Amino acid sequence: MTTETPKHITVIGAGAMGSQIAMVCALAGYDTDVVDIAQDAVDRAETQLHERMDRDVAKQRRTAEDVAAAFERLTFTTDRDGCAAQADVVIEAAVEDLGIKRKLFAELDRICPEHTILVTNSSNIVSSRVADATGRPEKVCNFHFFNPALVMQCVEVVPHVGTSRKTVDTALELARSLGKQPVELKKEVPGFVANRLLGALRTEALKLYEDGVADFEDIDIAAKTALRHPMGPFELMDLVGIDVVHLIRLAEYEQTGDPASLPARSIREKYEAGEYGRKTGKGWYDYS
Ligand SMILES: NC(=O)c1ccc[n+]([C@@H]2O[C@H](COP(=O)([O-])OP(=O)(O)OC[C@H]3O[C@@H](n4cnc5c(N)ncnc54)[C@H](O)[C@@H]3O)[C@@H](O)[C@H]2O)c1
Known part of the structure; x- marks a missing residue:
């Protein structure tokens, strides 16, 4: 391994993508928080993930022990700042709105430790459009999952022109450790590859x-x-x-x-x- 290994992941947004991304992280052994501004979104994510994992266990796709251990590692919360202060990686999967994402990245930049990597799951907003809202553009890139994130294997890692090689390597390694197949893009392009x-x-x-x-x-x-x-x-x-x-x-x-x-x-x-x-x-x- 060429890069520092993250241990704690905070996922911002508990919607269709964020909830499943957080479950993927927890199943892979990371201490994970899934954060939303809306308590009902957090509650819905928790209920839906339990239902989904119960189905997976019933169909023998996963063991009850693995699922129970993953839920032990997974925190459902609206306390964004408390989580972000502990995070090695923040995966932003909030609503697709540039203004909201820029504000989030600026605030995360202030709250997170210096080493924290900030990635966005956005499908359409390339990371250069949020990186300049932070003081750490070299630690920002797109980290793009596919829906449903628990099932789909591909994660596109898309650096902007100022993303460091170290950040790209950490993101690629993270995707592999989540059991995903990363696809590395050399530069930003609308829509990415898939x-x-x-x-x-x-x-x-x-x-x-x-x-x-x-x-x-x-x-x-x-x-x-x-x-x-x-x-x-x-x-x-x-x-x-x-x-x-x-x-x-x-x-x-x-x-x-x-x-x-x-x-x-x-x-x-x-x-x-x-x-x-x-x-x-x-x-x-x-x-x-
Ligand atoms: N849906 C897909 O198929 C898909 C696939 C790949 C990537 N994406 C990307 O993932 C992101 C999320 O998409 P989704 O489909 O999960 O959306 P969604 O609408 O299901 O969920 C978004 C969640 O973000 C929350 N939110 C809004 N502002 C917030 C804030 N400031 N802080 C914390 N939470 C906030 C909302 O309450 C909501 O629960 C988007 O950027 C989208 O482009 C979506």
Whole structure:
């Protein structure tokens, strides 16, 4: 090991991502806190994680002993400052809002010990946009998990131009110690690697559909039967949420200024019609 080994991890945000990231850390043996500003988010995370771990134990995916030991190491709290003062690594997984994240990074910088690494799980906000709110930009990078974080193997480690090699190495080592497969990016790029690959496939699928080359159902069939994708791009949009797809495109346009980044016509139409996919009962497919 070339880098100092972290022992204590604080995860900020107890939502869909933060709660599972914290569980991953606790299962891997780290003393972990999961912190939220909202007590009900903390309570919900605790309930959902217990339910999920109970299911995993019942299905013999984990032992009851491992799960009990992980919960011993995991603290659910709203006491951000008390936790951050002990942290070797802070993983920020709060709401996707640049203003909130910049304020958080500035405050964490004041509270955390000097050696603490501050990483963000953001999918769209590159770390250079929060690093300059701190006095330690060399200890800041993106550390990007995939949903559901308890299951998905990939973690993208994305340095900004001022991130130190030592921070990147610590982040890569941390990802491996969590049982994940890190993917190291050499520089910042909107969407990172995996979501860019997905975006390219989605863009082409939408173009083929909008040009009248094939029905969306047939494009999904081609992806599954010729490329062995577990889901077609249209099925996946319905699962992720067409509102989310729409927002991702707008966020990318904000960063690139390239009109090609804007949502495709059919996405805009579905978004305006409130057809978001599974969550509304209708998207590309009908779930009613
Ligand atoms: N949902 C995904 O599929 C996914 C995948 C990868 C990365 N991400 C990224 O992870 C981050 C979190 O996404 P999510 O889906 O878990 O969101 P979410 O809305 O489920 O949870 C966000 C949580 O942050 C809390 N929060 C807001 N402001 C806070 C603050 N100042 N301090 C502490 N907690 C605060 C909220 O109360 C909420 O519980 C985002 O940056 C997102 O880009 C999301």
